[in-house]
Amino acid sequence: MLLTNNILSLINSKSMRNNFLQIICFSLSILFFYAATMKGIEFDQFQLDIAKSPLLANIPPVVTGVLTIVTEVVAAILVALPGTRKVGLYLSAFLMLSFSLYMSVLYFFYTNIPCSCGGILGQMGYPTHIVFNIAFTLLAFTGILLQHFSLSYPSTKTTGA
Amino acid sequence: MKKLLSGIIFLCVVVAGLFIALISRSDKPVHARTAIERQYNHITATPADTFQIPGEVHILAAYDGIPYALDQQAGLIYRIDPLQGNAVIIGRTAVHFPEIPASFQVDSSGVYCFAANQRKIFRFPHTGGLPDSLSCAKFPFSRCAYLTDSTVFTHYYDTIIHKAGFMLADYRDGGKPVSQLYTFPHENDGGLASDGQSILAGNQLPVIYYQHHNSEIHIWDSSGLRTFQTIDRTAPENTIIHGGDSWSISSKTRFINLDGSTDGDYLYVLSTAVSGNQPTIVPQVDVYRLADGGYAGSLHLPSVHQSRARLIAAEKGMLYAAYKQHIVAYQLQIHEK
Numbered sequence: 334m335l336l337t338n339n340i341l342s343l344i345n346s347k348s349m350r351n352n353f354l355q356i357i358c359f360s361l362s363i364l365f366f367y368a369a370t371m372k373g374i375e376f377d378q379f380q381l382d383i384a385k386s387p388l389l390a391n392i393p394p395v396v397t398g399v400l401t402i403v404t405e406v407v408a409a410i411l412v413a414l415p416g417t418r419k420v421g422l423y424l425s426a427f428l429m430l431s432f433s434l435y436m437s438v439l440y441f442f443y444t445n446i447p448c449s450c451g452g453i454l455g456q457m458g459y460p461t462h463i464v465f466n467i468a469f470t471l472l473a474f475t476g477i478l479l480q481h482f483s484l485s486y487p488s489t490k491t492t493g494a
Numbered sequence: 495m496k497k498l499l500s501g502i503i504f505l506c507v508v509v510a511g512l513f514i515a516l517i518s519r520s521d522k523p524v525h526a527r528t529a530i531e532r533q534y535n536h537i538t539a540t541p542a543d544t545f546q547i548p549g550e551v552h553i554l555a556a557y558d559g560i561p562y563a564l565d566q567q568a569g570l571i572y573r574i575d576p577l578q579g580n581a582v583i584i585g586r587t588a589v590h591f592p593e594i595p596a597s598f599q600v601d602s603s604g605v606y607c608f609a610a611n612q613r614k615i616f617r618f619p620h621t622g623g624l625p626d627s628l629s630c631a632k633f634p635f636s637r638c639a640y641l642t643d644s645t646v647f648t649h650y651y652d653t654i655i656h657k658a659g660f661m662l663a664d665y666r667d668g669g670k671p672v673s674q675l676y677t678f679p680h681e682n683d684g685g686l687a688s689d690g691q692s693i694l695a696g697n698q699l700p701v702i703y704y705q706h707h708n709s710e711i712h713i714w715d716s717s718g719l720r721t722f723q724t725i726d727r728t729a730p731e732n733t734i735i736h737g738g739d740s741w742s743i744s745s746k747t748r749f750i751n752l753d754g755s756t757d758g759d760y761l762y763v764l765s766t767a768v769s770g771n772q773p774t775i776v777p778q779v780d781v782y783r784l785a786d787g788g789y790a791g792s793l794h795l796p797s798v799h800q801s802r803a804r805l806i807a808a809e810k811g812m813l814y815a816a817y818k819q820h821i822v823a824y825q826l827q828i829h830e831k
Contacts, residue, residue: 381742386745430505434513438517477501
């Protein structure tokens with residue numbers, strides 16, 4: 334009982350929420366920087382993979398490629414800066430939700446579609462990559478919630494019985 | 495709280511809208527449709543035996559009444575023991591080359607694996623043991639068939655004229671071209687638009703080349719090269735994406751002929767083309783006479799352990815079909831009018 338109350342107290346404390354939020358923002362920022370860098374380094378291959386995607390086949394690959402990389406870099410910067418964190422978290426959630434949906438649609442409704450992600454992310458199988466994306470989507474939404482409650486409500490102090 | 499909820503709902507609506515737009519503008523799956531209705535009463539296939547390999551069948555061949563299977567993931571070649579019916583490992587491909595062989599062929603002298611990236615032909619003995627190999631560094635081949643006179647029927651891509659073609663080559667002593675046989679019309683496709691497989695009964699002519707993405711069949715023997723069309727009549731086209739030094743298959747490319755085999759008299763093609771009387775896409779085996787390219791009939795192979803037939807090999811009145819782990823031997827009867 335004491336332990337439960339202590340855990341609740343930790344979660345409810347503002348410093349703990351801030352720590353969680355900082356970890357989430359740091360993780361998202363690193364992820365987007367890494368993903369954008371790998372896509373940029375292997376830009377030719379990235380364009381080829383995008384061109385093969387049935388969902389993106391009718392959009393010029395260079396447009397989709399540049400747009401994805403720029404959005405990822407912007408999200409990484411916004412989420413890293415305290416002043417723009419809220420917008421950054423919404424943009425991160427939008428990106429991760431879109432990536433999760435995109436991968437799921439390709440995996441469940443199409444065959445033989447290669448993953449366009451570069452580096453270690455591209456080495457994951459589709460199921461692993463979908464789970465990974467969903468985990469980061471949930472993380473981004475958790476970040477939005479924590480950010481909202483950090484700004485809106487004071488922390489509640491719980492004492493052990 | 496209201497602000498938070500409306501923010502999240504707005505975000506979800508934007509993502510949903512984006513995907514509705516993407517899906518509505520996406521490439522719809524386009525399937526080949528046969529020009530005639532398939533005939534199922536001319537050929538019958540009666541299950542005779544079922545074999546199982548420990549892994550998964552990625553390439554299937556048959557020679558002298560024995561099925562051979564390659565499990566690419568495990569890098570193993572299996573030979574089904576004709577007496578016991580169990581799978582015996584006769585070769586370990588992973589030790590010698592990592593890629594899936596460009597072509598796989600069995601004749602009386604062994605099992606041939608054409609490793610395109612290494613530009614080498616490996617021949618594994620029927621009895622197991624180490625393979626011997628032949629280097630053909632001068633010829634960047636994509637599909638091959640080894641013939642009795644030690645020449646190789648080769649599908650290749652010429653990076654100078656940017657066209658694919660067929661060539662007869664002698665790969666001994668590093669290789670030399672014997673004769674140029676055909677040049678495909680598509681340009682700048684890395685050879686992918688005409689990708690298929692060269693097949694023959696053992697190592698006996700004719701060589702038949704079927705293509706994965708269109709209905710054109712090429713038959714080559716001592717009298718020359720001739721062509722005929724499979725019943726879907728899909729025209730050859732280049733839908734390949736080119737970028738840098740590589741080419742890849744676009745989502746618009748139809749994958750019609752999954753696999754093919756010949757027993758010397760007939761060509762058997764595992765086709766995804768939808769027939770006029772078939773409501774769904776289920777791979778069917780279409781059979782053609784080699785003598786005149788005429789359509790002889792079709793076979794519908796039932797699923798085994800909830801898996802559809804993915805590979806076929808025909809030989810001596812038998813049709814072997816691979817279903818993931820299982821190989822089913824069917825006794826064939828062709829009653830042509």
